[in-house]
Amino acid sequence: MQYKSQAVARLYFIAAIGLFVAQILFGLIMGLQYVVGDFLFPAIPFNVARMVHTNALIVWLLMGFMGAAYYMVPEESETELFSPKLAVLMFWVFLAAAALTVLGYLLVPYAGLAKMTGNDLLPTMGREFLEQPLPTKVGIVVVALVFLFNITMTVLKGKKTAISLVLLLGLWGLALFFLFSFYNPDNVVKDKFYWWWVVHLWVEGVWELILGAILAFVLIKVTGVDREVIEKWLYVIVTLTLITGIIGTGHHYYWIGTPEYWQWWGSIFSALEPIPFFAMTLFAFNMVNRRRREHPNKAATLWALGTGVMSFLGAGVWGFLHTLAPVNFYTHGTQITAAHGHMAFYGAYVMVVLTMISYAMPILRGRAANPGKAQVAEMWAFWLMTVSIVFITLFLTAAGILQIWLQRVAATPMSFMDAQDQVALFYWMREWAGVVFLTGLVVYITSFFVKGETAKA
Amino acid sequence: MPPSAAKPAGQGLAVIAETLFLANLLLAPGLAFVAIVWLWRKHRDAAPLARCHLEQTFFVSLWGGVLLVVACAAILLLGGLDWEWTWVVVIIYFTCVHSTLVLLGVVGLSKALAGKAYVYPLIGRRCA
Numbered sequence: 001m002q003y004k005s006q007a008v009a010r011l012y013f014i015a016a017i018g019l020f021v022a023q024i025l026f027g028l029i030m031g032l033q034y035v036v037g038d039f040l041f042p043a044i045p046f047n048v049a050r051m052v053h054t055n056a057l058i059v060w061l062l063m064g065f066m067g068a069a070y071y072m073v074p075e076e077s078e079t080e081l082f083s084p085k086l087a088v089l090m091f092w093v094f095l096a097a098a099a100l101t102v103l104g105y106l107l108v109p110y111a112g113l114a115k116m117t118g119n120d121l122l123p124t125m126g127r128e129f130l131e132q133p134l135p136t137k138v139g140i141v142v143v144a145l146v147f148l149f150n151i152t153m154t155v156l157k158g159k160k161t162a163i164s165l166v167l168l169l170g171l172w173g174l175a176l177f178f179l180f181s182f183y184n185p186d187n188v189v190k191d192k193f194y195w196w197w198v199v200h201l202w203v204e205g206v207w208e209l210i211l212g213a214i215l216a217f218v219l220i221k222v223t224g225v226d227r228e229v230i231e232k233w234l235y236v237i238v239t240l241t242l243i244t245g246i247i248g249t250g251h252h253y254y255w256i257g258t259p260e261y262w263q264w265w266g267s268i269f270s271a272l273e274p275i276p277f278f279a280m281t282l283f284a285f286n287m288v289n290r291r292r293r294e295h296p297n298k299a300a301t302l303w304a305l306g307t308g309v310m311s312f313l314g315a316g317v318w319g320f321l322h323t324l325a326p327v328n329f330y331t332h333g334t335q336i337t338a339a340h341g342h343m344a345f346y347g348a349y350v351m352v353v354l355t356m357i358s359y360a361m362p363i364l365r366g367r368a369a370n371p372g373k374a375q376v377a378e379m380w381a382f383w384l385m386t387v388s389i390v391f392i393t394l395f396l397t398a399a400g401i402l403q404i405w406l407q408r409v410a411a412t413p414m415s416f417m418d419a420q421d422q423v424a425l426f427y428w429m430r431e432w433a434g435v436v437f438l439t440g441l442v443v444y445i446t447s448f449f450v451k452g453e454t455a456k457a
Numbered sequence: 458m459p460p461s462a463a464k465p466a467g468q469g470l471a472v473i474a475e476t477l478f479l480a481n482l483l484l485a486p487g488l489a490f491v492a493i494v495w496l497w498r499k500h501r502d503a504a505p506l507a508r509c510h511l512e513q514t515f516f517v518s519l520w521g522g523v524l525l526v527v528a529c530a531a532i533l534l535l536g537g538l539d540w541e542w543t544w545v546v547v548i549i550y551f552t553c554v555h556s557t558l559v560l561l562g563v564v565g566l567s568k569a570l571a572g573k574a575y576v577y578p579l580i581g582r583r584c585a
Binding site: 278281282285286288289290309312313317318321394397398401402405406410 | 542549564566570
């Protein structure tokens with residue numbers, strides 16, 4: 001690696017992969033609970049498994065983003081990190097907070113946890129994805145601010161590039177929008193309205209900027225294409241993201257009690273949201289086709305191309321599938337949403353973090369790329385995880401369509417639970433696809449321990 | 458060397474052909490195909506790169522029509538509109554085939570932008 005302080009990224013990447021494993025294990029547990037309702041009950045109730053599954057995802061992606069930033073920024077800014085010690089300290093604080101929160105979810109009933117952690121002082125808990133106790137939320141803010149201070153100071157003392165500035169914009173936006181998790185008005189409409197400012201403006205707004213910056217960084221390294229060319233693409237992607245994503249928030253406002261005009265605004269702008277993902281796919285393939293060097297890290301290139309394709313499919317295509325208000329009238333809150341969620345998170349954010357880890361980890365371990373056998377194992381992991389997430393998405397889509405018909409279209413509509421019984425076959429198939437995903441993850445982790453001859457970094 | 462001098466012959470036409478292929482799938486179905494047909498007939502003696510992309514986009518668009526319009530119509534006719542499984546099959550089928558064609562179009566366009574020939578897998582025509 002070019003700068004010693006980049007080494008702090010390694011800690012973040014290892015913890016991210018550890019939490020990724022936890023996320024998948026709890027995903028499998030709750031997947032089984034869909035069809036065997038009392039599996040592991042009362043030790044791990046469904047709501048707890050779901051909380052750990054989604055919260056672990058968010059935290060490990062944040063760990064991945066932070067690791068990526070600590071790796072990228074010194075290289076982009078051509079200077080050592082402002083304070084590597086602060087980065088290491090914040091890593092342990094973040095990890096401890098994540099571990100304590102998960103233990104709290106697993107060991108204490110949620111209402112009791114709320115009482116213990118001061119939720120009555122400032123009620124923020126009990127909302128999907130923002131279930132974290134108040135001290136954890138405060139901890140996230142502290143860690144994020146210290147992290148941003150460290151990264152921003154590094155950029156300020158070094159060279160400013162388009163990539164580092166887009167990354168900073170995304171990371172500052174991430175921290176800023178998280179502050180809305182502390183705003184929890186009594187009015188349920190307002191509550192949901194601002195809740196989406198965290199959830200939507202993260203994943204369909206500022207996170208896309210982080211995604212674009214990471215992808216651009218890795219593509220410069222593995223293809224050798226001129227920075228100017230890649231930066232132009234990045235500007236286009238950022239513009240398209242912000243134009244479509246911000247007002248696209250309206251697709252969450254159709255049925256929550258907001259004015260009807262949101263059905264128009266939301267439909268029009270969110271129908272345009274696949275465009276930046278389309279651009280990203282074209283960007284990735286275009287750069288690889290115009291490459292000026294054959295980088296020895298084939299696996300990283302595969303992850304980068306995969307990010308383009310899968311984010312377009314998951315976020316773009318499956319998002320568009322249910323984004324228009326007249327369609328969403330039927331699909332809202334069904335398994336179609338779950339199908340979209342799984343493929344979009346995997347395709348966009350899981351894959352881009354794994355792209356970065358795939359590129360950076362060998363260098364952090366003192367080599368340009370992993371040995372051939374290790375890369376073959378990693379590419380097997382890529383295909384196992386990617387193909388299984390495609391099948392998870394297809395099975396959930398099938399379950400969703402059937403659910404909509406039985407529950408919302410049929411002349412004699414079924415109740416929610418009766419409809420769930422009818423789609424159980426698809427839940428079983430989803431569970432088996434999940435087992436294949438776990439197998440892919442095991443192969444992925446194994447790839448780090450495969451030995452062989454390597455070229456020096 | 459100025460960038461234009463480095464461009465392979467027929468690259469502009471190749472890029473237009475692939476862009477129209479994507480437009481036919483995403484923005485202006487039918488209309489963009491008419492433009493592809495027009496270009497395909499007009500530029501019979503174009504440079505090999507352009508001709509390759511024109512051949513691909515013309516024939517794969519025809520295949521796309523069969524795979525998307527004809528096959529979906531057949532599923533709807535055979536299954537009937539009042540059977541839930543018709544909708545399960547047709548929505549998933551259409552989404553998968555349409556997005557696969559779009560992704561192949563993206564690969565085709567990126568190849569054209571890089572000045573390279575491209576043959577669509579399975580349904581593409583061999584380039585001369």
